[in-house]
Amino acid sequence: MTLAPAVKRALFGVIAALLAVVAYLTLTMPPVLQLGTLVRLVIFHGASTWVNMGLFTLAGVTALAFLATRSDALYSWASAFRYLAVPLWVVNTGLGMVSSRLAWNSVNLAEPRLQASFWIMLAAGLVLAVDFGLGRKRLTALADVLMAGALWALILGARNFVHPDNPVMNSGPEIQLPFFGIVGAYAVGMLLAAALIATSRSAEEVAVPGD
DSSP states (O other), X not given: OOOOHHHHHHHHHHHHHHHHHHHHHHHTOOOBTTTBTTHHHHHHHHHHHHHHHHHHHHHHHHHHHHXXXXXXXXXXXXXXXXXXXXXXXXXXXHHHHHHHHHHHSSOOTTOHHHHHHHHHHHHHHHHHHIIIIIOOHHHHHHHHHXXXXXXXXXXXXXXXXXXXXXXXXXXXXXXXXXXXHHHHHHHHHHHHHHHHHHHHHHHHOOOOTTO
């Protein structure tokens, strides 16, 4: 399925508006006693990570559905989620290190969650290597499924060392409401971006040998 130019322009406009909402909610978040206005960066990093994990999960789920059905449309969606999730994880890892440096004046490489982020980034790079290096849909889809499983295993298995334990849920509505607003607006924006990428890939109808 291809989108009409007017529909694409409308989607770009909605995505831009949603990102503006994300920026507004982040920049107007009230300072807190311990972190001051730095809480805005910390909360945005957390919200973005939630969305990022959702993108990897959707890539794995749609890739699994592709393996079951051999639907090119599903593969296009899996690819779209992958192409958004991988660079976003690199950015989020960098934001996490910046947040740690500013909040605690150090970046502790022994932090389990930071180590998990590095392993996830490495795994994501391997998925892209399979995608671009081998060019096999089924192998790439399998890599997406394994990537999603590895992400959840690493995140759920990482102990809190320096990282605060569930800081959002332990905060009041002045933090929780902007956080969930950022997550919602960002998630919808990324889903619309994935739709643009997926429909563009479907329109190209590139045949991959051996699949």
